[in-house]
Amino acid sequence: MKTLLKNAHILTMDDQYTEYVSGWLLTENGCVAALGEGDAPQADEIIDCGGGILLPGFVNLHCHASMIPFRTMGDDCPDRLRRFLFPLEQEAWTRELTYLGARFAIAEMLLSGITTFADMYYYEAEVARACVEMGMRGYLGETVICQRAPGSDTPEDALALSESLLQAYADSEWVRPIIAPHGTTTVSAEMLQKCQALAEKYDTLLTLHACEMDDEMRFFAERGQTPVSYLDSLGLCGPRLLAVHCIHLTDADIACLARRGARIAHCPGSNVKAGKGVAPMRDAARAGIPFGFGTDGASSGNTLSLFDQMRLFAVCQKTKYHDRSLFPAREIVRAATRGGAEALGMERTGVLRPGFRADLALVGTDRPALFPLYDPYSALVYGACAADVRLVMTAGVVRVRDGRLSQTDVPALRQALEKAMPPFRAAAEKYADTLKAKEA
Numbered sequence: 001m002k003t004l005l006k007n008a009h010i011l012t013m014d015d016q017y018t019e020y021v022s023g024w025l026l027t028e029n030g031c032v033a034a035l036g037e038g039d040a041p042q043a044d045e046i047i048d049c050g051g052g053i054l055l056p057g058f059v060n061l062h063c064h065a066s067m068i069p070f071r072t073m074g075d076d077c078p079d080r081l082r083r084f085l086f087p088l089e090q091e092a093w094t095r096e097l098t099y100l101g102a103r104f105a106i107a108e109m110l111l112s113g114i115t116t117f118a119d120m121y122y123y124e125a126e127v128a129r130a131c132v133e134m135g136m137r138g139y140l141g142e143t144v145i146c147q148r149a150p151g152s153d154t155p156e157d158a159l160a161l162s163e164s165l166l167q168a169y170a171d172s173e174w175v176r177p178i179i180a181p182h183g184t185t186t187v188s189a190e191m192l193q194k195c196q197a198l199a200e201k202y203d204t205l206l207t208l209h210a211c212e213m214d215d216e217m218r219f220f221a222e223r224g225q226t227p228v229s230y231l232d233s234l235g236l237c238g239p240r241l242l243a244v245h246c247i248h249l250t251d252a253d254i255a256c257l258a259r260r261g262a263r264i265a266h267c268p269g270s271n272v273k274a275g276k277g278v279a280p281m282r283d284a285a286r287a288g289i290p291f292g293f294g295t296d297g298a299s300s301g302n303t304l305s306l307f308d309q310m311r312l313f314a315v316c317q318k319t320k321y322h323d324r325s326l327f328p329a330r331e332i333v334r335a336a337t338r339g340g341a342e343a344l345g346m347e348r349t350g351v352l353r354p355g356f357r358a359d360l361a362l363v364g365t366d367r368p369a370l371f372p373l374y375d376p377y378s379a380l381v382y383g384a385c386a387a388d389v390r391l392v393m394t395a396g397v398v399r400v401r402d403g404r405l406s407q408t409d410v411p412a413l414r415q416a417l418e419k420a421m422p423p424f425r426a427a428a429e430k431y432a433d434t435l436k437a438k439e440a
């Protein structure tokens, strides 16, 4: 089946940032077959893009997709991770909520143009099931944490779940299992090394929260270390490492991550909403560390849209370094698409080029905020939002058409999730005082 997308402003995101202003793109067998300007080839289906911006799908480098039921809960509450997130997860989180939350989150991500995401949470096999059902690419890791957690009493249990996921999805089109220890202080050194050994055994990525929390930074400072120097001493800093957040990096940390070939999942929205700080991404980028953007879970970043992350990234970095010229818009769009694909080590993804995967998003430019359009990259970073996404394809299959999911709809997903949420809501009531507390 050949599908022709015509009348599009195509941003290929290749090395030269090639654009086709009145472009067409042909997909066949899940890939881009051809693209260009002028006379378009024949196809079985023709889709008019209405002059919108067609670009590679966004890659979300860090999420806890299933955490939809936590959205807006205690958003302004300090230390909420230990005060109620962990306890509530232990008490009321279920396999069913993971599955239904993941389906809802995948819908939200597809509708915002995301075609691949990296995820860590509990019952991750359910997230994998949702990815396959909905045609979303997931790099998925069962959270390994040294405390009792949903689905696993011990970190060894979680590691066993990680390994069964690796075996179950060894050759999947949609799911690439990864290893996901929770963080630098929530997982013991011994378990971190076991995680690394498993990542090496199965030749996959390892992702964890690092250089994020104030108490984490204090913990290592008291020992004359940084989280990065600690991870390096354990052998975790290497090309398999996708370090999440990395807000508090020293120059030595940046040099270490660059030397070891590690990557960063930068989550500007989650970082600044929690008041944690602005990561030194100019310096990390200059050192050559591959990076892309993560939304974090709905509990931390609220929206699962990389449009929000791109704009926050731009304003935070320009402000931090007092430099308007820093990170031009097209570099930011690159980080959100191709940069994310590179950080995950994805092949044939992140660029619109013949032979590459037809994972792509069409952003409509009808809204007033998107006129006039001198610079499409700038429009994407500073003017566009998830609601502008008109069409999304993964592997050449239309997942979003005219701004709506083509296989299911949001009301149905929402209804299913709401039906499963009452016990969770009841458990959350116990933390009502905490949720409303403004002071520690």
Ligand SMILES: [Zn+2]
Pocket (backbone or CB within 6 Å): 062, 063, 064, 209, 244, 296, 297
């Ligand atoms: Zn996270």
